[in-house]
Amino acid sequence: MTFARSDPISDLETLPRMPSWVTSTRAETLEDVAFLSGSALNHLHLVLGRAEVPHALLRDRLALRAAEACVAFSGRSERAGELRDAVHLLRPGDLPGPAGETYLAWRRAVERPVSIKALGRALPAFEPGQIAGWLDAGQGMPVVRAAMVLEAVLTEAPRADVPALILSDIALAQALGWGHLMPLLATGLKRADLRKQGDDLRFACHRALISTVVEVVRLAADLARRATHLKAVAPKLRAKGAGDAVEMFLTRDSVAPSALPLPDRAARRLCDRLVDLGAVRELTGRDTFRLYGV
Template identity: 65%
Template sequence: MTYVADSFDTLPPMHAWVTSARAKAAEDVAFLSGAALSHLHLVVNREDVPQALLRARLALRAAEVCMTHLGRPERAGELRDAVGFLQPGDSPGPAGEVLLSWQKAVERPVSIKALHRSLPQVEAEQIATWLDAAGQGAPVARAAIVLSAVLEDRPRDLSSALLLADAALAQSLGWTHVVPLLGLGLKRADIRKTGSDLHVACHQAIRSAAIEAVREAASLSRRASKLREVVPKLRAKGAEDAVAQFLGCDALPPMVLTSLRSDRAARRFCDRLVDLGAVRELTGRDTFRLYGL
């Protein structure tokens, strides 16, 4: 059942004993991650949360964490630039490919077809084999099994392993879409762990990532509410369609707002939204700008 509310603030914040407790015993770590997941489950089923935007923002964070694990310097700004202005036939580069994989993974309901679309370098049959290997156990255990299985076959493909582990987690929780959690929370030293040590690390990662996801959902919900409030002040033809694009994407260049009359009109529209405090300019540049909530 979808949880509906008039305001995101009606959902109580995650309890302090979940967010601040310092657990060491495996059973305590598992209990806290379960509590965090339970709270996040409410969030990912709320209609007043911009779900597509939340997943897109978490996908950016997961790609950023992957860059850190791989020893690459790209962070959010560089990752957005790598994909924000792509034209047909352009190469996004290694960092851009990682971000595109995460973006595509969270866009559509989780399935083998959708995952293959996000990871075209991996055969669909292989993806199915990895996910089937997880069996029917507990969600975190299944995710850990998938992570280990992918890394065993593709030890250099860390991003794909984390992405598919999050897909296994989403499937076992009954979520319609991948929500990046292990991609956000697992530390580099955790990834090569095995057995119970890996399971504990996954629980810790899920707890910390779920806390971050809930906070991000609250922030984006407030920003989305502000954006919807200013719609009556926007007189540009195609404004409602353009606003809908902002509610589904992490960052947009004005040129993709095709419901507006021209690139110039799109730039003026974006700057108007900035003036109204409804969106932010994300690059700090005078040209080749990106906008988002």
């Protein structure tokens, strides 16, 4: 007996879709918004369980979005393109600046499995014991734990928005049994929400997660399609080191040709070839100092 071969692009259509009532229902009480955020997180958990989703790439793209939100909270004007430049175009000995440091903190926080040691690398200004103490402040259900950690950090260090949001997402990931941080809260919360406490902060966190998770599910499906296409065209690439280059694109939000494991001219030709094949995009719109991503 023979079986028809599965079409990987068609298979992506089977990714579970967010029920419309999660976003259409108006939640006015803490109990209602908690139910909706729980439903959204459960749906995201199902999506993240699918092998088609490029998890490292998704986390890195979300790290950029979280950094952009945090930079805006601080009153700075840098947006995604400028944050990419601040990190990917750094020369040896250069400093990334405050916005670049924010982006680096999020990238370091998402790239390794959750641990105090890994968090120490992302948040070097804080002692491991202090980080562990803040995480221990979270008790109860996942979103409640995240809100408690957020409040505990900001109570003790009122200007530490970035560490507070990273640690609250860590608390959420730990409560949900995820091995890696998934940046969710920063992009859904408003600046004023960070000064709330108790039930008001919990309500804001629940509400933020509903909107953020909807966007993350859409992004996961989009990246899954793009990653599947990149894998499909990879055999057409003849350059030595192309396989390692493709793996970099599958795990990073953006890549400079100079970072690829090829000579400079070969790296630029490979990037142009991938653009021609519709597998990656040029992200800057510039003729020089270009960055590419899925």
